[in-house]
Amino acid sequence: MVKKSPRQVCFPEESRQADLRPVEGPQADKELAALTKAVGHPARVQILRLLSRRTACVCGDIVSELPLAQSTVSQHLKVLKDSGLITGEIDGPRVCYCLDPRALRRLKSLVGSL
Amino acid sequence: MVKKSPRQVCFPEESRQADLRPVEGPQADKELAALTKAVGHPARVQILRLLSRRTACVCGDIVSELPLAQSTVSQHLKVLKDSGLITGEIDGPRVCYCLDPRALRRLKSLVGSL
DNA sequence: GCAAGTTATCGTAGAACGCCGATAAAGCGT
DNA sequence: ACGCTTTATCGGCGTTCTACGATAACTTGC
Numbered sequence: 001m002v003k004k005s006p007r008q009v010c011f012p013e014e015s016r017q018a019d020l021r022p023v024e025g026p027q028a029d030k031e032l033a034a035l036t037k038a039v040g041h042p043a044r045v046q047i048l049r050l051l052s053r054r055t056a057c058v059c060g061d062i063v064s065e066l067p068l069a070q071s072t073v074s075q076h077l078k079v080l081k082d083s084g085l086i087t088g089e090i091d092g093p094r095v096c097y098c099l100d101p102r103a104l105r106r107l108k109s110l111v112g113s114l
Numbered sequence: 115m116v117k118k119s120p121r122q123v124c125f126p127e128e129s130r131q132a133d134l135r136p137v138e139g140p141q142a143d144k145e146l147a148a149l150t151k152a153v154g155h156p157a158r159v160q161i162l163r164l165l166s167r168r169t170a171c172v173c174g175d176i177v178s179e180l181p182l183a184q185s186t187v188s189q190h191l192k193v194l195k196d197s198g199l200i201t202g203e204i205d206g207p208r209v210c211y212c213l214d215p216r217a218l219r220r221l222k223s224l225v226g227s228l
Numbered sequence: 229g230c231a232a233g234t235t236a237t238c239g240t241a242g243a244a245c246g247c248c249g250a251t252a253a254a255g256c257g258t
Numbered sequence: 259a260c261g262c263t264t265t266a267t268c269g270g271c272g273t274t275c276t277a278c279g280a281t282a283a284c285t286t287g288c
Contacts, residue, residue, distance in 0.1 A: 024163070029156060029159045029160060029163060030156055030159075032153070032159050033153070033154055033155055033156045033158070033159045034154075036150040036151070036153040036154040036159075037150075037151070037154030037155065038154075039146070039147070039150040039154070039225075040147055040148075040150040040151030040152075040153075040154040041147055041151065041245090041246085042143060042144055042147045043246090044147070045143045045144075045146050045147045045150075046143060048228055049138070049143065049228070052228055059264090059265095060264065060265065063264095063265095068246095068247075068248090069247070069248055069249075070264090070265075070266095071247080071248065071249075071250090071265090071266080071267080071268095072246070072247055072248070074265065074266060074267085075245095075246075075247085075266090075267095076246090077265095077266095078266080078267095088265095090254090090255090090265095092255065092256070092264090093254070093255045093256060093262090093263060093264050093265080094255095094263090094264060094265075095264080095265065095266090099228075104228060107225060107228075108225055108226055108228075111153075111221060111222055111225045112222055114162055114163070114166055114213075114218060114221075114222075155275090155276085157276095173234090174234065174235065177234095177235095182276095182277075182278090183277070183278055183279075184234090184235075184236095185235090185236080185237080185238095185277085185278065185279075185280090186276070186277055186278070188235065188236060188237085189236090189237095189275095189276080189277085190276090191235095191236095192236080192237095193275095202235095204235095204284090204285090206234090206285065206286070207232095207233060207234050207235085207284070207285040207286060208233090208234060208235075208285090209234080209235065209236090
């Protein structure tokens with residue numbers, strides 16, 4: 001039987017088009033607050049770093065990298081996913097989490113506007 | 115009596131020297147988490163925006179710009195000050211808050227490293 | 229020294245967060 | 259269908275956050 005090939009990247013041909021959303025204003029402010037709030041925890045920063053280190057997506061072995069219970073890691077992943085910074089694709093019995101480059105660029109733009 | 119001249123900038127000749135601190139590693143991760151946590155609230159984003167709009171420092175009329183009680187704003191200012199993102203200089207009976215450009219650059223570097 | 233104005237701190241109440249173990253849900257392989 | 263593995267969700271508990279009013283601390287000007 002063919003072994004399922006490990007997924008390499010979630011955004012292989014990521015759209016490079018410019019982000020037209022404004023970088024200031026009430027809406028942008030809320031967005032910036034929400035995004036930075038999601039990043040604002042050591043465990044979540046660590047997760048983001050793990051995901052950016054490997055060009056391929058890492059699955060739930062994130063859990064084994066962190067000194068936290070599986071349920072806790074799952075919750076942090078949920079926070080990041082709700083913020084849009086990462087995506088989770090179901091890949092067989094596991095879930096493959098990846099950084100969303102667009103959301104990350106958005107965060108950088110917003111922070112850069114300060 | 116000479117009227118106290120309104121303070122214009124808190125960092126008039128800000129040191130432009132490069133930031134040598136590493137942008138990754140456990141220490142940087144904690145720093146990034148702490149800084150983004152400080153930014154991660156709508157009211158605090160608004161405060162940062164207020165302070166960046168005016169090149170001069172704004173004092174406690176920040177309070178009148180936000181729909182929050184004075185004590186609440188004072189607490190948010192404390193969070194930002196503790197994070198290092200802003201500084202508060204006593205200027206007569208008031209306090210003059212300013213963005214710290216170095217901390218802001220640090221934040222941008224750290225976010226940029228994601 | 230006193231009154232007025234400005235800001236920080238205290239006390240408190242409710243909401244949200246962070247963590248865990250236990251349990252449920254979902255897919256794979258036999 | 260039945261385990262096995264992986265992940266999500268639930269319940270609970272302690273901590274932190276956010277907000278407010280009240281009060282204290284400090285400076286200026288009279």
